[in-house]
Amino acid sequence: MGWTRGHASRFPTNFPALNLLVASGRASRKNVDLGVGCVVLFLIPFAAIGAFMAVIAVQRAAARNWSDALFLALVAITFGGVGLGGIAAVLAGRRRLKEQAALEASQPDSPWLWRPDWASGRILDASRVTMFAAWIFAALWNLISFPAGFLGVRAAIEENKPAALLALLFPLVGLGLLVWAVRSTLRYRRYGASRLELSSVPCVIGRTMVGMVRAPARMQPDDGFQVTLSCVRLVTTGGGEDRPTSERILWQEEQRVVGEPSRTATAMETHISVAFRLPADAEPCDDSDPDSRVVWRLHLTGSMPGVDYQSHFEVPVFRTPASDQPLSADEKRITQAAHTDADYQQPLDSRIVVTSNTRGTEILFPAARNPGAATSLTLFLLLWLGCIALQMYFHAPLLFPIVTGLFGVLILTGVLDLWLEVSRVSVDAGTLTWAMGLIFPAGEHTVGASEIAGVTASIGMQAGTTPYYDVEIVRQNGKKIKVGRSVRNKQEAEWLARKIREAISA
Secondary structure, X not given: OOOOOOOOOOOOOOOHHHHHXXXXXXXXXXXXXXXXXXXXXXXXXXXHHHHHHHHXXXXXXXXXXXXXXXXXXXXXXXHHHHHHHHHHHHHHHHHHHHHHHHHHHHOOOOHHHOOHHHHHOEEEOOHHHHHHHHHHHHHHHXXXXXXXXXXXXXXXXXXXXXXXHHHHHHHHHHHHHXXXXXXXXXXXXXXXXXXXXXXXXXXXXXXXXXXXEEEOOOOOOOOOEEEEEEEEEEEEOOOOXXXXXXXXXXXXXXXXXXXXXXXXXXXXEEEEEEEEEOOOOOOOOEOOOOOEEEEEEEXXXXXXXXXXEEEEEEOOEXXXXXXXXXXXXXXXXHHHHHOOOOOOOOOOOOOOEEEEEOOXXXXXXXXXXXXXXXXXXXXXXXXXXXXXXXXHHOOOOOHHHHHHHHHHHHHHHHHHHHHHEEEEEEEOOOEEEEEEEEOOOOXXXXXXXXXXXXXXXXXXXXXXXXXXXXXXXXXXXXXXXXXXXXXXXXXXXHHHHHHHHHHHHO
């Protein structure tokens, strides 16, 4: 079947010992207690150092040595917070792991029932969790970075070491994290926690996901709400404590929806209806491998004065026997109402030009068609070059600027493609011709209509959580040829593919 029995993502912890037990699927009472004991033993020295530094800080304060007292107090709070806070979190995680193990044992073949919110079909968004996480992360970062910055400035002044001023970068990042925490708080106070109510649980692959988001505030963005459903693979690499996680979008669909105001017994709400046809070949939620998980996310945004509205949900999408059943009349009606392209028109800000005449159809993908992505990558390249300059200025070992420079070449290639790449596709009833190059399309290639099995739009480049689509020609031998790249709007990419198909078969 399409579901899995892994549960690593249900209640993830920040401690490798507990994560290993969870991922192995063998979190028995004995193993959990053993893992908790190991983590507590690891955290006790941090708590002890925090207590010791607190005592020294009090002594320095009694001696009116205020600078040392302040510094030692920050160290005490940092180490004590990690130690005592970590122990409290581990003990709470121990209880939740045992509850989770019991729940999974009672419903081994229905993972959508392992989470209470999924089982009820009423899922709260992550705004409250995001707010608290932002403050915790900002606090920990600043508790560590400000003492480091203080020591760096003192070394730069007293020991004449200008390089030590680089330590000020960490407090600057900390200020940015504080801004993030404040904005998260303002958003939560203004809009509260939204709730997604699903019409059925789970959301079945091959059928239609239908639901309603209830936002506890009255709002109506001028251009409606942007609703995005994404299937994402989370890949964790590396070993030890340093294990970064990257995200790759496997499938994504966007809608623009108008909210409807509604009054409840206690307050005004805004209701946002959502409906997505889930593709039959999509991947279901899967956390059996903690290093390669698949999750489904529903994200809503709305442009409002002051702080914009945002809500984020993780939804249960699985393959069940119903995946092979035909759509009901209601599902077809809902899907057609939400996804109609009969009157589709290109976005007003699109730079892709489509012309049709007696000779056929021509599509021009001009240079700089995604200025936002191009500008962002250019700024990143400048920061990267700045890092290389700093390495050379401070006489870092030659290997470091060489390796950094090689990655810089790859980034430069991406910048040139985004700013300068041009492609042109010409189609008539018998042939398809395409050319691609920088500044001017060159090197024309031609393929006959009989050699083309299909024309599709698929995810190519990804910038953060934003996918860009490539228009591809699929030949009879299965080979795919990209004739147009980096289309920001999925509907536009699919419309362009349809234009090419219609021109070929005309």
